[in-house]
Amino acid sequence: MLAIPDKEYKDRIRKFQRNIRAAGLDAALVHSNEADFANVRYLSEYWPTFESAGVFVPAQGSPVLIIGPESEAYAKGRSKIRKIAMMVEYRESADPEYPGIPVAHFADVVKKAMPGKRLRKLGLVGYSIMPLPVYTSLCAELPKVKLVKADDTLISLRIDKSPTELRLMKKAFQVSEKAIGAILGEIKPGMTELQVIGIAQREIYKHGGEYEGHALYCFCGPATKHAISRPTHNTIKKNEVIQLNIGARVGGYSSSVGLPICIGKLPARKKRLVEFGLEAHIKTMELMKAGKPAASVVQEYEAFVQQRGFKKYMLYGPCHGIGMMEVERPWMESTSTYDLAENMTFQVDTFFYDKDFGLRWENGVRVTKRGVEKFSKDYMRVIEL
DSSP states (O other): OOOOOHHHHHHHHHHHHHHHHHTTOSEEEEEEOSSSOHHHHHHHOOOOSSSOEEEEEESSSOOEEEEOTTOHHHHHHHOSOOOEEEOGGGSOTTOOOOTTOOOOOHHHHHHHHSTTOOOOEEEEESGGGOOHHHHHHHHHHSTTSEEEEOTHHHHHHHHSOOHHHHHHHHHHHHHHHHHHHHHHHHOOTTOBHHHHHHHHHHHHHHTTOSEESSOOEEEEGGGGGOSSOOOOSOBOOTTSOEEEEEOEEETTEEOOEEEEEESSOOOHHHHHHHHHHHHHHHHHHHHOOTTSBHHHHHHHHHHHHHHTTOGGGEEEOSEEEOSSSSSEEEEEOTTOOOBOOTTOEEEEEEEEEOSSOEEEEEEEEEEOSSSEEESOOTTOSOEEO
């Protein structure tokens, strides 16, 4: 089974500790939850269920996985980090009291991770999703410790993908394309959007996916104007745009393949925008290569859309990072200040909409010295069934 090897987890901790020291921190506290799982799983392979989780990583020494009181046996069976502490601050949102279960406090975690050393400055990673109970307990129990936002100390590591990470991502995209193939073979008028997603879910698990890579999309008609949405009981009809966004997760790594399709012929006005969307999608990939400023890619893409007369139909674009999460840093925007580098991975995300419909093309790529390697390309074509 393809998986991140134990040595790679140890290397991640070592590199993270180097970044912690470089940032002038004594330690970092990393946070994740069931939905936004990536930071904790990246360091430990632990994927919280119901509860949230943290990893306390000292600048030197051994990290501690922090879990809620319900997850001890699960964590011991899964985590690559052997030191584990249970805290009520990481319990599920229903707030059970867990009477009789011994729990730790942050002072205990500090002592376990960095015995005999003083904690003065603590970096917080996963800042935007760290819950209030965790933050207030930190302030109350460690009143003399300075708390600082420190997401970059870990995110900078996640951006540069290893060979094993890339293999997992490729597998996730392969699974997504198998799911789309099944949909195209089975979809028919009268099915609901939810029934279409049921086909995708069946195929994702059948072919080795551990979960969906994101909330799967199938929506049709006027609902395709929505940049994001969820499938409903709306029924599929002929001769209108049907938007699919199908993603699998394999070994902790996510994918997404997005395309508009139609049962029967698309009306000419809609087909023209669908065709241009694909043209712009491919153009983005042609603009990308290692060493190029990210802002230049965006500026050239926007100029291309403007010159072709389609700027009024564009909501945003053209890229965001992809890896463990289907959307993760770095974003590629006209204000970006970084250059593309080899083995960065992006989701090329092309969205256009008109008054009564919209469309989205999505495919994953790896940045190379000469351009990009496509993770998915089987369905980069206009499909009229």
